[in-house]
Amino acid sequence: MTDDTVADLDAVARELDRAHVFHSWSAQSQASPLVIASGRGCRVWDHAGREYLDFSSQLVNVNIGHQHPAVVSAIREQAELLTTVAPATVNLARGEAAERIVARAPEGFRRVFFTNGGADANENAIRMARLHTGRDKILSTYRSYHGNTGAAIVSTGDWRRVPNEFARGHVHFFGPYLYRSEFWATTPEQEAERALHHLRRVIEAEGPTSIAAVLLETVPGTAGILVPPPGYLAGVRELCDRHGILLILDEVMAGFGRTGRWFAFDGYDVRPDLITFAKGVNSGYVPVGGVIIDEPIAQTFDDRVFPGGLTYSGHPLAMASIVAALDAMESEGIVDNARAIGETEIGPALADLADRHAVIGEVRGEGVFWAVELVADRETREPLPAAAVGRIKAALVERGLLPFVQDNRIHVVPPCVVTAEEVAEAMAIYDEVLSTALEGES
Structure with missing residues (x-):
């Protein structure tokens, strides 16, 4: 391939992009990726x-x-066998992917609801929490990002929430961030204690029996990689338990190796009720996400229809990529x-x-x-x-x-x-x- 041909490929790619691609989170005339x-x-x-x-x-x-050659090979092999299948069917790759995922989760997590990415993972975790508890409100922090679907973007705390506030029942609070403390704290211990006091008062003011879940990124990512101070997540768990509130931990960005652990929460004294994931589970080679469900919540839908589903839930190519990625991450x-x-x-x-x-x-x-x-x-x-x-x-x-x-x-x-x-x-x-x-x- 000549230098001129290479230059032409770059030029053609840019021309096609400018002509036809609508970029996320961008003023289109200013995008220059x-x-x-x-x-x-x-x-x-x-x-x-x-x-x-x-x-x-x-x-x-x-x-x-x-x-990664093992993941690319797995996708290729699955494509030759079966490229797609309806989520209502049984597929070996889907079962194997779910098995690999729950093997890394705490005891009592046996089932996975697969989605197309992290946003709809959080969307469906919120749906499960509301249906399981019979309550409506979801509490999440201002410094957070949970995705760009209806409830996920309103759970998000940053500026992207404001033009998208179409979903109901969302309340925000401040989480710990010692460097820019909202609580005049000077030590990690003070920050944790005062942030927990703040959350307790928000729960009390909103009415505990109206709150279905607290949704947190275990380690907030886009908001600043805000490693929680000692005792904070355990304190949130205690507040949730006291009031019958579920704890959803968003591991979309922090999970599957990013923190040097399979799940970020493995480094803290906390056990969630629902775990959302995407990104690192297969490194984004094929779009995928999901919710890992604690058994008491899963049992809610044993004899009751779960009113949620996606055409590409458990897509075979994505499932094969998960199996290969998690196996390679372990063996290597x-x-x-x-x-x-x-x-x-x-x-x-x-x-x-x-x-x-x-x-x-x-x-x-x-x-x-x-x-x-x-x-x-x-x-x-x-x-x-x-x-x-x-x-x-x-x-x-x-x-x-x-x-x-x-x-x-x-x-x-x-x-x-x-x-x-x-x-x-x-x-x-x-x-x-x-x-x-x-x-x-x-």
Whole structure:
């Protein structure tokens, strides 16, 4: 293939995209996305062969890395056998996928309702909670993202909720975030205690018997990788138990290796009633998500119709990709790698960057799930302005690193298969950009 042909492919891709593709969360005339043609491991390329180190995992979902051969092979083999089948039928791949998933869940979780992604996983968990309890309200935090379907987007706390508030029965509260505490806390213990007091008062004010569930991201992701302080999640569980409220833990982003554990909640003293997942369960190779259901809730629908379903629930290609992905993650020690690389490489390297760059206000995270909070002033913790963050993002891409940038933060979220050498390569790029991108600013 000639250089001219390669250039033509990039040009054609851009032209077709501008002409026909409507991009999410974008003003269409301002969208100027990269062309991505191929990938392998922690790297992607455009048609011209320009390489990017993917420290975004796309949308924090490519946990196993790009083009893992075992997963690609499983999808190909399933496609040759049976490409699609109605969800009301029995399919071996679907049963095997469900078996692999519940094997990682706490005891008492035996069934999985499959969806097409994380948003409709949360949507259906909310439906199950309401039907099981006979109550209506769903409590969730302001700093959260739960997806872009009807109830999921209204459960979301960030700005995307506001133009989409068409669903009923949603109440928001503040979760813990010590760096920008809503509770004047100065220690993790204070933050947990005061955040729990706040939630208790919200429950009391809303009426406990009106609340079906509390919906939480175990570790809020898009909102800032907000690792919960010790005792917080256990305290939420206790409040739920006291009032007969279900606890739904959203593991869509944090699950399946991202925190260095199979589920993020494995690191905390908490057992949910419903678990939602997507992204890392098969690294997004085929769209899929689901709800893992505790047995008492599943039994609600033994003799009562569950009024929910999706044409592609348990799609065979997605199921085959789950089986292959989870088997490979186990046999290759990928979850252990995520934990170790976070402890020995990413965490120390980001702490070193924070020591040397005044623009970094805080670093937090675990596994391959980290946030670098950028500030204009460390004393006041004033967030770095959007224009400056935009320059940093552009400079990172220019130097061959794909970042995940949200508000005033860089989220350091490579695939779970990332190596120490790739971490060092990325840190050198972060270091260079933070040293040069803001030159001349006071």
